[in-house]
Amino acid sequence: MSRNVVRVKRGAAATRRMWAGLLLAAGLAAAFGLAGCSKKQPVKTDPTVTQPAAPPAPVQVPKNDIPVVDERPKAEEVRPADLGLKPVFFDFDKDDLSEEARGTLAQNGRIMKEMAGVRVMIEGHCDERGTVQYNLALGEKRARSAKQYLADLGVDAGHLDVVSYGKSRPFAPGHDEASWAQNRRAQFVPQGTGH
Amino acid sequence: MRRPWQNVGGDPRAARMLAAACLLCAAAPAQARPAGDAIRLGVERRALQKVRVQLAPLEVDSREPRARDGARQLAERVVRDLHYTGLIAVAEPLPDGVASPRGRAAAGDPGDASGTAEAFVVALRLEGDDPARMVWTGRLLEPGGVIQKAGKRYTVDLADAMRSAHHFADEVVLQLTGEPGIAQTRVLFSRGSGEVRELYLVDYDGENIRQVTRNASLNLTPRWSPDLARIAYTSYFRGRQRLLVLDTATGRSTRVADFDGLNVGAAWSPAGTELAVTLSRDGNAEIYRVRPNGDIIQRLTFDPSIECSPCWDPTGQQIAFTSDRTGSPQVYVMDRDGTNRRRITFDGRYNDSAAWSPQGDRIAYVSRVEGQFQVFSVEPDGSDVHQITFPQERDNEDPSWAPDGRHLVVSSNRSGSTNLWVIDVESGEARPLTWGRAEDTGPSWGGPPAATARVLGSE
Numbered sequence: 001m002s003r004n005v006v007r008v009k010r011g012a013a014a015t016r017r018m019w020a021g022l023l024l025a026a027g028l029a030a031a032f033g034l035a036g037c038s039k040k041q042p043v044k045t046d047p048t049v050t051q052p053a054a055p056p057a058p059v060q061v062p063k064n065d066i067p068v069v070d071e072r073p074k075a076e077e078v079r080p081a082d083l084g085l086k087p088v089f090f091d092f093d094k095d096d097l098s099e100e101a102r103g104t105l106a107q108n109g110r111i112m113k114e115m116a117g118v119r120v121m122i123e124g125h126c127d128e129r130g131t132v133q134y135n136l137a138l139g140e141k142r143a144r145s146a147k148q149y150l151a152d153l154g155v156d157a158g159h160l161d162v163v164s165y166g167k168s169r170p171f172a173p174g175h176d177e178a179s180w181a182q183n184r185r186a187q188f189v190p191q192g193t194g195h
Numbered sequence: 196m197r198r199p200w201q202n203v204g205g206d207p208r209a210a211r212m213l214a215a216a217c218l219l220c221a222a223a224p225a226q227a228r229p230a231g232d233a234i235r236l237g238v239e240r241r242a243l244q245k246v247r248v249q250l251a252p253l254e255v256d257s258r259e260p261r262a263r264d265g266a267r268q269l270a271e272r273v274v275r276d277l278h279y280t281g282l283i284a285v286a287e288p289l290p291d292g293v294a295s296p297r298g299r300a301a302a303g304d305p306g307d308a309s310g311t312a313e314a315f316v317v318a319l320r321l322e323g324d325d326p327a328r329m330v331w332t333g334r335l336l337e338p339g340g341v342i343q344k345a346g347k348r349y350t351v352d353l354a355d356a357m358r359s360a361h362h363f364a365d366e367v368v369l370q371l372t373g374e375p376g377i378a379q380t381r382v383l384f385s386r387g388s389g390e391v392r393e394l395y396l397v398d399y400d401g402e403n404i405r406q407v408t409r410n411a412s413l414n415l416t417p418r419w420s421p422d423l424a425r426i427a428y429t430s431y432f433r434g435r436q437r438l439l440v441l442d443t444a445t446g447r448s449t450r451v452a453d454f455d456g457l458n459v460g461a462a463w464s465p466a467g468t469e470l471a472v473t474l475s476r477d478g479n480a481e482i483y484r485v486r487p488n489g490d491i492i493q494r495l496t497f498d499p500s501i502e503c504s505p506c507w508d509p510t511g512q513q514i515a516f517t518s519d520r521t522g523s524p525q526v527y528v529m530d531r532d533g534t535n536r537r538r539i540t541f542d543g544r545y546n547d548s549a550a551w552s553p554q555g556d557r558i559a560y561v562s563r564v565e566g567q568f569q570v571f572s573v574e575p576d577g578s579d580v581h582q583i584t585f586p587q588e589r590d591n592e593d594p595s596w597a598p599d600g601r602h603l604v605v606s607s608n609r610s611g612s613t614n615l616w617v618i619d620v621e622s623g624e625a626r627p628l629t630w631g632r633a634e635d636t637g638p639s640w641g642g643p644p645a646a647t648a649r650v651l652g653s654e
Contacts, residue, residue, distance in 0.1 A: 067446035
């Protein structure tokens with residue numbers, strides 16, 4: 001319904017209450033009565049015309065921006081050398097260790113025991129085929145499976161952390177099995193001793 | 196809201212078979228389609244009766260030389276917003292200088308609005324001589340153009356007037372459809388590749404992309420809190436994976452979960468008082484309920500398999516999630532305390548990424564079909580599976596619902612690079628939301644700004 005039409009009817013009703021029985025020429029009188037009652041409103045000669053209607057109340061539309069906080073590291077973080085630790089690779093949607101992977105882990109384990117005290121972050125990764133969240137969980141399973149095997153070989157599990165990157169940090173950029181095979185991996189990143 | 200495939204006699208499976216047949220016939224490669232054009236799926240769907248709107252000639256009363264251009268831009272934005280609802284058709288011819296929205300319905304289409312007899316009228320008037328303080332009035336008039344249904348007035352800087360156009364469009368949508376519009380909503384997502392992915396924000400129409408985080412690390416799976424005051428996300432800031440909550444008023448993040456292993460998959464409860472998350476602190480990926488301050492309320496799953504990707508139903512009583520306990524990832528639903536678990540996806544060997552519609556009637560999810568990932572939806576009881584994206588659109592992941600329950604934003608590589616696309620699940624039409632070579636993933640579609648909801652409620 002038009003605001004104006006509503007307002008005119010309301011005004012007319014009030015007018016009728018005020019002047020009931022006194023005015024006979026209702027149409028014309030109501031129009032003047034409205035103008036008289038509703039202090040300083042512009043005179044409307046024809047109440048059915050709604051163009052232009054009374055201006056609507058102004059609306060403030062909020063901006064809703066989010067401040068950006070710069071948290072970038074001040075200096076490039078220096079990573080220690082890889083100490084010769086090699087990645088191990090997995091089959092599609094699998095976290096079990098192949099014969100080859102166990103061989104690689106045995107070598108990695110020897111290095112870690114020689115470098116006693118060095119913390120190592122085991123990163124789990126997936127290939128691009130899969131959803132973000134399930135791949136994060138799968139990558140974590142791969143990293144944990146490597147951690148468990150290293151612990152079984154006698155490496156201090158207290159110095160091994162796991163993190164999953166899912167499919168977000170592929171090693172090889174291609175979209176074929178050759179790249180995917182390199183991307184389904186666990187990587188071993190020394191963190192230094194003071195971490 | 197009504198779903199066409201629930202209300203018509205036609206079998207949705209027939210439509211899917213037709214789509215498959217169209218695909219077999221289509222000889223043209225998918226890449227031939229130019230990015231940026233709306234895409235019509237080869238699916239026969241119910242002819243939607245759109246509400247018809249006619250745009251009145253623009254009124255400009257100003258000595259400012261840019262005023263006419265400004266009015267035209269406001270009108271274009273309003274027309275585009277109405278078109279994007281999928282429920283409203285803006286009649287041709289548009290006033291001089293106002294362009295049709297990209298990909299609007301062709302003449303002869305059931306939703307076409309040629310002929311203006313039944314059309315509501317939208318009238319825009321811009322006045323004032325100071326470009327920093329122009330006043331514009333938008334009116335919605337009943338068919339015939341005499342009786343006013345709604346009106347809004349805005350004082351705007353001509354250079355920054357588009358938010359007011361969205362606000363007016365939402366008012367028109369509310370008046371014409373009875374449901375709130377989504378023209379003022381925004382989508383959060385993760386952008387970047389390799390070592391650095393930052394969170395970004397984009398308006399629902401693809402405008403105003405801006406950065407939210409700046410920490411030069413990986414930032415994934417952002418999720419709006421229901422009141423838009425906070426954003427939960429997973430960050431690898433300083434090499435550790437943590438679950439953080441960012442306060443949108445200050446831009447500062449605080450820690451929610453920082454355990455060895457997984458700290459991912461945060462989903463806000465509808466009340467915004469707690470999060471469902473995936474942690475592996477007890478040995479493998481399980482679902483927990485935690486408070487935004489990090490307190491663990493309850494562990495919900497106890498299985499040697501992977502449990503992940505939690506999402507709440509809009510009442511907060513149930514949680515959908517993924518489990519590979521049967522040997523392949525599938526979507527399940529459980530009560531909020533972890534009991535009463537039931538499986539809801541049975542087709543295919545890889546289903547994940549459940550997203551419960553805001554109306555509660557559908558769950559969108561991602562399914563691997565012949566090596567590609569496609570978006571489907573299903574009733575919360577596992578019935579009435581409906582395919583939303585098809586092989587010619589390559590991979591489609593990470594569905595997130597618009598507040599209207601009609602549109603989904605997905606991450607798709609259909610144009611060659613991974614970007615966000617908005618899909619109208621009723622008509623099947625899709626439009627790109629983001630462009631460019633950086634990978635855009637993990638979208639989260641937020642509700643209308645709270646302050647705006649207050650303004651709407653007050654008039």
